[in-house]
Amino acid sequence: MKKIFLFILCCFALIANNLYAQSISLTKNNIEATNVSVSAEKLKGNDAIKVIKDSSIKEADEPTFVKIKGIEFKNGTIEVKVLSRLLKNAPDYARGFIGVAFRISGGNAKFESIYIRPVNARVEDQVRRNHSIQYYSYPDYKFDRLRKEAPERYESYADMEMNKWITMRIEVKDTQAKLFLDNNKQPSLIVNDLKHGAGLSGAIGLWVETGTEGFFSDLKIYNK
Secondary structure (H helix, E strand, O other): OHHHHHHHHHHHHHHHHOOOEEEEOOOHHHEEEEOEEEEEEEEOOEEEEEEEEOOOOOOOOOOOEEEEOOOOEOOEEEEEEEEEEEOOOOOOOOOOOEEEEEEEOHHHOOEEEEEEOHHHHHOOOHHHHOOOEEEEEEOOEOHHHHHHHOOOOOEEOOOOOOOOOEEEEEEEEOOEEEEEEOOOOOOOEEEOOOOOOOOOOEEEEEEEOOOEEEEEEEEEEEEO
């Protein structure tokens, strides 16, 4: 009887954890482009959207994303497959920047973001390898400020490749965010002090930066 009871409890826990799971279809009807161009694509067997940053936006770590309509996210999990390529006219500093923005406030005035730099992961320079993953908080805590004031705290290394599907899973709870890549059980980055605090909630965006031809597929959101 005890084993049966424990089994039932586990089943209820699994149901509860997935009660608010949403698989989001990335179509023109439920996305909003912000400082990017977007188109529907079929890539390596996946239905996807292609996102490219507007070349008129010169600053880094800006609101350059496809925002998902009808989503209010505070705590939970965001999971999406991403793939990046370098554009033909990409500048020398392009790294295949691609990631997720979350808790995007009205008017895109505030948000948190975690993104990856796949190019860095396979270079021979160890310092650049250590910059394969990045957290930033818009508008006040972009990558350069965080790197200067708290080196190594908001960046990390993980093996990854360009032109290959990578599953990003971001778990958010109050002031903490954890990034998991592919099927890894351990996070590749842990941020314990999200700069906007625990109270901010808002939209979710699929984010790209300069020089990136970014693809997104299989978006799932688990609200808690």
